[in-house]
Amino acid sequence: MSLLERTRRLQNSLKNKDREESAEFLIDELIESLNEHALLYHQQGGSIISDAEFDQLLNWLREMESAFSGPVRPDSPSHRVGAPPSEGFEKVKHRTSLLSLGNAFNGDELRAWYERALRRLELPLDSNIELVSELKIDGLALSLSYENGILVQAATRGDGQTGENITANARTIRSIPLSLKSGGQKVISSLEVRGEVYFPKSSFDQLNESLASEGLKTFANPRNAAAGSLRLLDSSVTASRDLAFFAYGTGPVSESIGGNHSEELRVLKALGFQVNDHFLQSLGIEAVIDFCAMFAGKRDDLDYEIDGVVVKVDSLALQERLGAVSNAPRWAVAYKFPARESTTILRDILINVGRTGMITPEAVLEPVEIGGVMVSQATLHNEDYIRGKDIRIGDTVVVKRAGDVIPAVVASIAALRTGTERIWSMPSSCPACGTLLVRLEGEADYYCSSSTCPAQFMRLVEHFASRDAMDIEGFGAKLAVQLVTTDSLTSLDDIYKLTVDQLLLLDGFALKKAENLIESIAATKSRQLSRLLFGLGIRHVGKTIAELLISSFQSLESLSQRTEEELSEVDGIGPVIAKSVAGWFSESQNKGLVASLSGLGLNVAEDAPEGQDGDLPLTGKTFVVTGTLPSLGRAEAESLIKSKGGKVSSSVSSKTSYLVLGENPGSKAVKAASLGVQIIDETELLTMARA
DNA sequence: CTGCCTCGAGTTCG
């Protein structure tokens, strides 16, 4: 059984508390897996479980060791901070070890930590002591030694006791001062500064772009990029990478630079270090909990990754009284945000056929929890994407949820390959109909070119019934599959010929449900013509182009008689779309479909658009809607804007007049801000529309 | 031809 499988099994039995195994057995298992994980992490530079998972396992181990009366094994990782560093750089022993921190995953765990501290200080449980909360930068811990104000050594954290001497590389980082400013006080003879090296997100994107353009493998995330860049043996390459450093504390010092932590931070800043501005000094723990919640929501607005908040007791005197357990101080705790990124095994790569015949590879993943949901599949876009990232079946891969929603495979970890991985290649024929797949010159995607492919037809039926097209209530993907595989449908117009008896033959249909569906299908006959046109699934004709075509030609009849030249005269229609539309209407099968739909009583002609605009309140304004609005649905907001003469667009650009911002927005809010586009909320939109 | 601005297509989980 692989390490990952063993770990997952262990996690399950601990999580569900169905502990069939003895405590002793579980402790042994925990120690062994943790030690193996630590080895992978420190020596190969890649882990197969997330930091949060590792911490959780370690917590369980500590809990069980303290509950279990027997002696703690000498090789238990609860004694240590990590595993020994790898070869390649000179080893350096830290004068005082770099401790790791205990974790808290929610407000209650923060309160519990705070109460433990108060109890140990023999203070009443309702006392408020000074705390400092700092952002926990997701980078690499570094210890910098200064002698008489000059940087003499930089060492990585390593296992906490011994790190690696990376002084040459650290000297290339601009935010690490090579000599200290006097800071208004006398030069300190010996000072050790601790902090985090990180890769700014913006520079990270640029680095990955340039690595990709040279055909090199990209880094999975800024943290890996920072680690990789810092451990390069050629420091001139490190210099070309835009690394940065935040100082957050001190190690051994020859003379005190302050009586409390917040003072130390101010002195560090005066000495020339970059100190993160987002920190909070507070009395008591409640303000800290608010601070954590606030930054959990703001983490995307920062140009560096953060994975939590570090909370410290401000007074150094109190810190000393609190002391440390074997490897973690009692005076500090790390609040961890839910992980948005995790690693798992890529079990297989399957291919999907879209309604246009477009082929998309799909990753079949060993289920893994990311940001509170289990993820078991993710799109791999196309062949080039898989090649470019060198993703192989059996690989350990980094998975994240892009924009907090859609899972994406970001990278593979080559260091963890065992040799049994297989390079994937695009199948030569369609899995549904066997037609040869083709990739046209200059295009990124393969297509199944069959016009009778059952997979394409299933997706077309689903699309036809979907919300933005005919919006047939109760008609989704599952029903589309059922109807097509049972041959109840062979053409789109068959949808309107379905009978109750036919539906009763399907799984899961009883009389009432069948009657309701027939009724809701019939109710869609009078849908706007642009919805029907969109539903037909003509390549390059989406919602917007369908609306444009209908407002130009009013009926399917009229549209079908237009030549390519006539179509391209419409503003917004070029040769490619014109060819696609004219081509579709020229096929005899499609001519028959249009005639049949018309005969079945569907709305195939629209009234000419009314010429009155100019004095509508939103005329000439372009809107983009993002996030969830408090009262209006997305579609409602969009139709309101259109009915008042405004334009709705799907992406923010310099031409956008207003961004209507709702809850949980994605990257559009950032883009709008950077372009200086005015941002409004629903209330303001409603006011403008009324005017 | 190049650089915007848009649009289209496919997409995950609960």
Add this chain to the structure above:
DNA sequence: CTCGAGGCAG
């Protein structure tokens, strides 16, 4: 939401 690609102005 993200990607690729069509349309169009300069």
